[in-house]
Amino acid sequence: MKATQIIPVLRIFDYQKTIEFYVDWLGFEVVWEHYFEKNTPVYMEVKKENMVFHLSEHHGDGTPGTRVMVFGEGIPAYHKELIDKKYKYNRPGLEKTFYGTVSFTVNDPFGNTITFNEEFDEEKHKDLEFSSIH
Incomplete structure (x- = not known):
């Protein structure tokens, strides 16, 4: 079996807060x-x-408190983009993780967390300042 796409379903409770967090701050677009x-x-x-x-408001679609791990490239630049927006409810620190990534975690208004990760590269990431909070 080869998966072609995996789509997490996250529970939400408030449409306006969903748009404020996922669209206005994280930069997602509503597809449908x-x-x-x-x-x-x-x-x-x-x-x-x-x-x-x-994202679902339906009872039984997802559980509040779900954690999603996203791995990709450009994580430090995306972190800076989000920090520069000065979102009132999230100011995540950039970390170097024990599992070898540059990472930051955001918490949505419904208790879900999304951790964005990029494989740590000594040369590429040498000038980054990391948060000391764990």
Whole structure:
């Protein structure tokens, strides 16, 4: 078996806070939204480049407190982009992890966490300043 895509489903509880966090701060775009009828919970897909998340207000779709690990490139630049936005509720530190990555973690308004990782490279990352908080 070869997976072609894995899409985590994260539980959300408030549409406006979802847009503020995922779209306005993290820079995702809403690809689509689905409602079974008027005044029912939303199920949506958000995307940033090749990262895709499904976000659901439906009871039973995902559990609050889910952790997602994202591995990629450009993590320090993305971290700086987010810090420069001065988002009121998240100011994550950049860390060098015990598992050999440059990393930062964000916490969404619903208790979910997303950790962004890039493989640590001594030369490439030599000038980065890391947070001492663990």
